[in-house]
Amino acid sequence: MSKSSEVVSTVVKKWREHPPSSYCLKVDSFKQLEKFTTSSDDKYQSRLFSSGGYNWKLIVYPKGKEKDNGKGFISMYVEIDRKSLTSAPQREVFAELIFFVYNRKENKYFTIQDVEVKRFNALKTEWGLRQVLPFDSFNNPEKGYVFEGDQCEFGVDVVIPKPLTNWEILSFNDKLENPKFSWTVKKFSQLKEHEYTSKKFSVGERNWVLKLYPKGYSRENDKWLSVFLHLADGDAPKADEKIFVQANLRVLDPHGSNHQAYQMNTWHIGKNLGWGWDEFLSLDELRKAYLDKEDALNVEAEFEVVSATKYSPII
Known part of the structure; x- marks a missing residue:
């Protein structure tokens, strides 16, 4: 029935x-x-x-x-x-x-x-x-x-309802063109600066940079390599804007496939502080297994999803 x-x-x-x-x-x-x-x-x-x-x-x-x-x-x-x-x-x-x-x-x-x-x-x-x-x-x-x-x-x-003028359309792009960015940091053992920044690269209609701290983001934590993903200068989220990123950050093993990798699932909100890991890889492990014959460190970012939002009115 x-x-x-x-x-x-x-x-x-x-x-x-x-x-x-x-x-x-x-x-x-x-x-x-x-x-x-x-x-x-x-x-x-x-x-x-x-x-x-x-x-x-x-x-x-x-x-x-x-x-x-x-x-x-x-x-x-x-x-x-x-x-x-x-x-x-x-x-x-x-x-x-x-x-x-x-x-x-x-x-x-x-x-x-x-x-x-x-x-x-x-x-x-x-x-x-x-x-x-x-x-x-x-x-x-x-x-x-x-x-x-x-x-x-x-x-x-x-x-009389007023015409709709305030709206947003949120989308998640999981079919990205050129989703992978590789960065070779040469002569790693000789690096003196606290912070190093990659060249700018574009994924998901956004510009990004990787930031690397050879002796840790925090100076008190100098036994670790820190790696962060940032939106490039000039491409920071606008007021109240949210940008979702799912990506894999890796330090590549030059001798095989034992890469050190972490997956990022995060929203970039407000000030462009970036996201990553203070203790990405210990410097002891790095020196033993992750520098190639020319003392270079290879870092990679591979994106899986980047969100985009359209607004009215434009903010």
Whole structure:
């Protein structure tokens, strides 16, 4: 037996103290509104009001919109002015609609909203809710929706979502061209400086350098070789930018395949401090097995993945 899919309602009802910000309709006598709308298709249309750069009308059916299965309820709708559509370049408008009914007893507004954004165009100029409140409940003075004799108040917020302007697209490139960079550090035993930097190389549309510390990055840790991968100067991450790198750093064994290797899986964030290992290889091991006949040390970086991010607006 197949399981029937659950129907999820998109209508949200709640109380709110703040009044509507787009339009408010106050009625001195609900009974008279109900009586006199019989001559206007059982509805009352407000004057035009502006919201989001377009003109609208609030429509209230005191007895419900029977053609939309609203009989026995208060029905509320919003209609866009057709002139607004003809003047809009896109010829369609998306809007969020929140309908309000004031309750004097609670001193709050009952709000009801279909959270799905509505598309207004030449074929569909009106959207709303056919069953805002049951008529009998609304028309009962003890409930608080009609007050001070027979007054009542309706309202609506028409919210036009702004076009999306802030976004980012994150991608992970695992099909890199020329993913491997080799660096030969000559006359290693004669190196005097604390830090050495490779030439700049490009992988994953980024520029990189390797940095090598022959007697350790930390001067107190002078029995180790330190190796780091850095983004090249001028290619540091921008504000709040993240760059993911998966790469293998190796010191090559010139006599076989016993390379000293570590895999890097890291995000480069903010200041270009680089990533690597303080204790990449002990100098004792290095001297025994990792210098070739010409006293050269061969270091290699092989990239597997480099991320890229496109932003709007460009930062």
